[in-house]
Amino acid sequence: MSEWKVKRFWKAARTAAEGDGFAVLLDARPIKTPAKSALVVPSEELAKEIAAEWDAQEEAVNPQTMPFTRSANAAIDKVAIQxxxxxxxxxxxxxxxxxxxxxxxxxxxxxxxxxxxxxxxxxxxxxxxxxxxxxxxxxxxxxxxxxxxxxxxxxxxxxxxxxxxxxxxxxxxxxxxxxxxxxxxxxxxxxxxxxxxxxxxxxxxxxxxxxxxxxxxxxxxxxxxxxxxxxxxxxxxx
Known part of the structure; x- marks a missing residue:
C-alpha cells in the first residue's frame, strides 16, 4: 500500500487523548489508517504499544514490524465496516x-x-x-x-x-x-x-x-x- 511507503520524518511518537479513546501523534501529526481514517484506539495501553512501534522505525516504515498498528488498522478499516x-x-x-x-x-x-x-x-x-x-x-x-x-x-x-x-x-x-x-x-x-x-x-x-x-x-x-x-x-x- 503506497501510504506505508514513507521515510521517517518525525522525531518522536506519543499518545494523546482523543474523544473516548487515544490517538498516536508523530510529533504533532496524528496517524491515519491506510483508508485515511483517524487511528484512534480504545485504551492508552494499546496506543503506547503503537507509538513504540512507530518510534522503533528507522529510515523507512516497515509495516511487517508493526503488528499492533496493523491490527488497529484492520479493526478500523475492515472489521468496523463489516x-x-x-x-x-x-x-x-x-x-x-x-x-x-x-x-x-x-x-x-x-x-x-x-x-x-x-x-x-x-x-x-x-x-x-x-x-x-x-x-x-x-x-x-x-x-x-x-x-x-x-x-x-x-x-x-x-x-x-x-x-x-x-x-x-x-x-x-x-x-x-x-x-x-x-x-x-x-x-x-x-x-x-x-x-x-x-x-x-x-x-x-x-x-x-x-x-x-x-x-x-x-x-x-x-x-x-x-x-x-x-x-x-x-x-x-x-
Whole structure:
C-alpha cells in the first residue's frame, strides 16, 4: 500500500487523548489508517504499544514490524465496516469446534483428548453457559440450537477491536472455545495454543517433526499470542 511507503520524518511518537479513546501523534501529526481514517484506539495501553512501534522505525516504515498498528488498522478499516459479517463467520465455528471432534483411536490419543479438552468444555458450560457436545469421528454433527444462539450473541457484542483479535484467536486455533478461553483468561495463551495443537503434537510423537510444518506452526503461534495480547491491550490490561 503506497501510504506505508514513507521515510521517517518525525522525531518522536506519543499518545494523546482523543474523544473516548487515544490517538498516536508523530510529533504533532496524528496517524491515519491506510483508508485515511483517524487511528484512534480504545485504551492508552494499546496506543503506547503503537507509538513504540512507530518510534522503533528507522529510515523507512516497515509495516511487517508493526503488528499492533496493523491490527488497529484492520479493526478500523475492515472489521468496523463489516462487523456483523465477521461476527457471523466467527460464531459459525461453534457448530464445528475443534474440541468437539474426537479421535476414535488409538486409545492413548482418545484419553489425551479427553483429559486436556474436556476441562475446557466443562468451563464453557459452567462459566459461560455454552454447552457444546463432543462426538467421535470427523463427521459433522450439529450442536443444539441454544449454545449456538449464545455463541452468536456473545460474538456480536464484541467491539470492532475485540472482534479483530477474537477473529484471529478462533481462526488460528480452529476453536471458538479456545478463542473464548483466551479472552476470558481461562489459561495462558501459550497453554491454549498447545491445546489447539494436541493432534499435531501426537503425530509428531509417533512419526517425528516435519520441518516445514513446524515452521508454519511457529508463525501461527506467534500470531495467536499477538491476538491474545492485542485483546488484552484493548481492554486496558497492560
Amino acid at each position: 462487523h456483523d459479517e465477521v461476527a457471523e463467520m466467527i460464531a459459525a465455528y461453534g457448530d464445528s469446534d475443534l474440541l468437539c471432534y474426537r479421535a476414535e483411536g488409538p486409545s492413548e490419543l482418545v484419553a489425551r483428548q479427553s483429559e486436556r479438552w474436556d476441562p475446557v468444555l466443562n468451563w464453557a458450560r459452567e462459566s459461560q453457559g455454552i454447552d457444546l457436545k463432543a462426538v467421535r469421528g470427523i463427521v459433522h454433527k450439529p450442536q443444539d440450537a441454544l449454545p449456538l444462539v449464545r455463541i452468536a450473541d456473545r460474538t456480536r457484542q464484541m467491539s470492532a477491536f475485540e472482534l479483530t483479535a477474537f477473529h484471529d484467536l478462533v481462526m488460528l486455533s480452529g476453536s471458538f472455545l479456545l478463542g473464548l478461553a483466551a479472552v476470558e483468561s481461562y489459561a495462558a495463551p501459550e497453554t491454549l495454543w498447545d491445546l489447539s495443537r494436541l493432534d499435531e503434537s501426537w503425530q509428531e510423537e509417533q512419526w517425528g517433526p516435519d520441518d516445514e510444518a513446524t515452521k508454519a506452526a511457529e508463525i501461527k503461534k506467534a500470531a495467536f499470542l499477538h491476538a491474545a495480547r492485542f485483546y488484552a491491550l484493548v481492554a486496558g490490561q497492560g
